[in-house]
Structure formats: C-alpha cells, structure tokens
Amino acid sequence: MEHGTIPLEDLSGGLDLQSTLESGQSYLWTRTDHDSYGQTGAYGGNAWYETVADGEVVRARQRDGVLEWQATTDATDLLTHRLRLTDDLQEITRALPQDPLLDQALTAYQGMRVTRDPFFPCLISFICSPQMRVPRIYQMQHALRQTYGEPITVDDRTYYAYPTPARLADTTEADLRALGLGYRAPYVQRTAELIASGELPSTDIPDEYEPARSHLTQYVGVGMKVADCVCLFALDHLEAVPLDTWVQTAIATHYPGCDHGAYPDTSRAIRDRLGPYAGYAQTYLFHYLRHRF
DNA sequence: ATCCAGGATGTAT
DNA sequence: ATACATCATGGA
Numbered sequence: 001m002e003h004g005t006i007p008l009e010d011l012s013g014g015l016d017l018q019s020t021l022e023s024g025q026s027y028l029w030t031r032t033d034h035d036s037y038g039q040t041g042a043y044g045g046n047a048w049y050e051t052v053a054d055g056e057v058v059r060a061r062q063r064d065g066v067l068e069w070q071a072t073t074d075a076t077d078l079l080t081h082r083l084r085l086t087d088d089l090q091e092i093t094r095a096l097p098q099d100p101l102l103d104q105a106l107t108a109y110q111g112m113r114v115t116r117d118p119f120f121p122c123l124i125s126f127i128c129s130p131q132m133r134v135p136r137i138y139q140m141q142h143a144l145r146q147t148y149g150e151p152i153t154v155d156d157r158t159y160y161a162y163p164t165p166a167r168l169a170d171t172t173e174a175d176l177r178a179l180g181l182g183y184r185a186p187y188v189q190r191t192a193e194l195i196a197s198g199e200l201p202s203t204d205i206p207d208e209y210e211p212a213r214s215h216l217t218q219y220v221g222v223g224m225k226v227a228d229c230v231c232l233f234a235l236d237h238l239e240a241v242p243l244d245t246w247v248q249t250a251i252a253t254h255y256p257g258c259d260h261g262a263y264p265d266t267s268r269a270i271r272d273r274l275g276p277y278a279g280y281a282q283t284y285l286f287h288y289l290r291h292r293f
Numbered sequence: 294a295t296c297c298a299g300g301a302t303g304t305a306t
Numbered sequence: 307a308t309a310c311a312t313c314a315t316g317g318a
C-alpha cells in the first residue's frame with residue numbers, strides 16, 4: 001500500500017472528516033474501529049475510514065492538520081474529488097443567509113463537506129433509506145457489498161466493492177429481502193435492472209437540476225426526496241434540498257414562508273431562500289437537528 | 294407491547 | 307391534483 005498526506009492548512013473552511021463521513025450523506029465508507037456498522041457513539045476524531053473506489057482500496061484519516069491516506073495507488077485526486085476538498089467552504093458559508101439556526105449548525109460542524117459519491121451506489125443507498133434510521137442504511141449497504149460486491153484482497157484482507165447494476169439486476173426480491181431490505185427489495189432489483197438493461201440508462205440524465213430530478217423519479221423506489229439526495233450527493237447539484245422529515249419540520253417552524261405543503265413548491269421556495277448552496281445548508285441542518293438532542 | 298424511522302407506491306376521490 | 311392505507315424490519 002502506498003501512503004501520503006494532503007495538507008489542510010490552506011483548505012478554505014477546513015475539514016471535519018468524521019462529520020463528513022458519518023452524517024448520513026455517503027454510506028460507502030466504514031470506520032475501521034467499528035465492530036458494527038453505522039454506530040456513531042464513540043469518539044472517532046482520528047479514526048481510519050475505508051472504502052473501495054474505482055476498484056482500489058482507499059483508507060483515510062484526519063490528524064494534525066493533514067488528511068492521511070493509504071491506498072494501492074495515489075489517492076490524492078480521488079479524495080479531493082469524493083470529499084469536495086476544492087469547495088470554497090468560506091465562500092459557501094458567506095453566500096448562505098444569516099439566521100440563528102443555520103449559524104448554529106454551521107458553527108457546530110465547521111469543516112463538514114458535502115460528499116460526492118458515485119451515481120449508482122448513491123442511488124441504491126437512498127432507495128434503501130425510506131422509513132429507515134441512518135445506522136440501518138449503513139448496515140444494508142454493507143450487506144449488499146459483502147454479498148454481491150467484487151472481492152479485492154490486499155495484504156491478506158478481503159474488501160468488497162459496491163455491486164454493479166448488472167449484479168444487483170441479477171438478484172431476486174427474495175434475495176434482497178433476506179438482507180433486511182424489507183419492502184425496498186423489489187425497488188433495488190427493478191432499478192438495477194432498468195439501468196443494467198439500458199431501458200433507463202444513467203447516461204441519459206440531463207445536466208440541469210430539475211430535469212435531472214425528474215429523470216431520477218422514473219426509477220423504481222425514487223420519489224422527489226430520494227431524487228434530491230442523488231442530485232446533491234452524486235450529481236453536483238448543490239442547490240438540491242432533500243426534504244426529509246427533519247428538514248420539513250425545520251422549514252415549517254423556521255422558514256414558515258417556504259412551507260407550501262406540496263414538495264415541488266416547498267422545494268423551490270427554500271432554494272430561493274437559501275440560494276445556490278442550499279444543499280450545503282440542508283446537510284448542516286440535517287446533521288445538527290439529528291444530533292442536538 | 295407499541296411506536297417510529299432521511300418516503301414511495303397504489304388506489305380512490 | 308390531493309388524501310390515505312400499506313409497505314418490512316429492528317431498536318427504543
């Protein structure tokens with residue numbers, strides 16, 4: 001394994017790796033000191049996180065003002081891309097409106113970045129998310145990797161890549177129910193099939209945000225909320241605001257003028273209110289609201 | 294035991 | 307368009 005460090009001193013807004021990887025954005029990283037997946041109780045400020053990306057094992061941890069990595073090849077570009085290290089967090093914070101709730105959330109998790117996941121794993125992760133707690137979503141993605149992922153052995157340890165569309169298309173509803181996906185099992189199988197067969201290829205996704213969101217809702221198990229998650233966490237649409245139950249409640253109480261009942265109307269109103277980095281605000285609010293109690 | 298979780302779908306109005 | 311029941315699973 002090669003290893004190296006990425007300096008963080010000159011990074012605008014800094015980095016909080018733990019918050020970035022444990023705030024329910026990406027379900028593709030596992031903390032190596034976890035005996036079970038998705039547990040965020042113990043402090044892990046300097047913990048290693050690992051994933052399989054582009055067929056390579058990548059491990060990263062934050063300490064002493066650097067992002068340290070171990071990988072089979074140089075992971076600098078990969079980490080810079082996946083963790084959005086070039087996002088100007090100071091400018092993003094400046095561009096967001098000033099209000100007490102948002103200020104508290106931004107201050108509490110300074111350095112947290114929106115992750116940039118690969119499309120298919122992100123899509124499947126959030127198809128698994130409805131009516132599920134964050135730790136269980138981690139658990140389901142872990143089960144999918146262990147069961148259907150391509151194994152990679154490095155230094156006597158075996159890792160599993162996220163399964164391909166073809167591999168998941170080749171499963172059955174019963175197979176996936178056995179992994180604990182519940183009623184989302186047929187959604188995952190059908191969506192994988194739509195992509196693998198070319199019936200609804202991901203290469204047809206429009207570049208613009210709202211058309212992209214509309215395209216995504218054609219997949220099975222994808223409504224507006226899940227589509228917004230994929231737009232934000234995989235498709236570079238930083239204005240996308242996933243309206244989950246936490247954020248909807250926050251909008252109703254904190255931005256009542258933006259609450260229009262219907263998803264598309266509230267979505268447009270909150271984006272008009274928060275601006276081009278609305279998705280960043282959503283990510284901070286979601287993490288903050290879920291953890292302040 | 295009962296309730297609830299990063300909602301989506303099918304059906305009836 | 308909008309309202310409502312239904313959908314698995316596990317942890318509190």
